[in-house]
Amino acid sequence: MTRKKSPFTRFDHELNRVLRKLPHHDELEDRHRLQRLLSSVLPEQWRARVVSTSINNGLWSVLVRSSAEAYQLRFLAPEIEQLLADKLPFPPKLKIRVDPQLWVRQQHRTALPASLYHRRLSDEEAERALENFYAAVANQRTLK
DSSP: OOOOOOOHHHHHHHHHHHHHTTTTHHHHHHHHHHHHHHHSSOOOGGTTTTTEEETTEEEEEEESHHHHHHHHHHHHHHHHHHHHHOOOSOEEEEEEEEEEHHHHHHHTTTOOOOHHHHHOOOOHHHHHHHHHHHHHHHHHHHOO
């Protein structure tokens, strides 16, 4: 029995090809890489509370939600910088900034469980999901 190729596979490949051509694609990949690097040297309880922004002139800007968190993180900064020095040839100094608006913006985003990102749907499941979605949209339109 030959397995039927999903119609979404080609779309996925085309989308990745187009995204790689966008001018900011490499910049986004760099930011994700920096965030993963920073998360790897942060203590576990700090990983969700610190966001990496950019490295300019040897200063790595990181954002936290409040001045209290910034105050606490400044005490950890020398240890974090030492761990970065073990991983990088030219480690940057940390510049800790407060941006409460970043977390306000992120609160409105709904994240899917990680298990949904990695799950591949069969053609039947994908068709059923699309039909359910279309039915829900049609139902909302009739209610308005």
